[in-house]
Amino acid sequence: MGCARCGRRQSDPASGPSDWRRGVLHVQQVLVCPACAADGALDSLDRCAACGSTALVRRLGETTCRGCGAVDCAVEGEGYAEAPAGGRSALEADVAAALERVLRTGVERDGEAPPASRSQH
Numbered sequence: 001m002g003c004a005r006c007g008r009r010q011s012d013p014a015s016g017p018s019d020w021r022r023g024v025l026h027v028q029q030v031l032v033c034p035a036c037a038a039d040g041a042l043d044s045l046d047r048c049a050a051c052g053s054t055a056l057v058r059r060l061g062e063t064t065c066r067g068c069g070a071v072d073c074a075v076e077g078e079g080y081a082e083a084p085a086g087g088r089s090a091l092e093a094d095v096a097a098a099l100e101r102v103l104r105t106g107v108e109r110d111g112e113a114p115p116a117s118r119s120q121h
Helices: 034-038 088-103
Strands: 021-025 028-032 056-059 062-065
Touching: 021 056, 028 056
Parallel strands: none
Antiparallel strands: 021 028, 056 062
C-alpha cells in the first residue's frame, strides 16, 4: 500500500516504529508518508464527527476514532485532487522488471554467455 496522496510505497523502518501515518479516506484505511503528512495531507482525511480528529482506523468494517473512541462517526474528508502516480501500478511494474531480470535466460549479461549455452567442463 502506498501513500494515499503521492503514491510513494512504504518500506520497513531501519529501526523502531514507522513514521508513516494511518488514517481513513472515503471509508478506506490509507497510509500517508512522512513528507505528505508534514505538508498538511492529514487535513484532507476523514474526521471524527465527535472530536474532529483525523486519527481514525478501519477494523472489521467499522471506523473507530483513536482520539475519543467513537465508532462509525466519520465525516468524509475532501481527499486529494488526483489519484497517486505510484501505488499498485508502480509496484506491478517494479515486480515485472525484477522478474524479467531474474528469469531471463536468452540474454547475455555483462558479456557472459546465457546460462543454457555455457560450456560445462
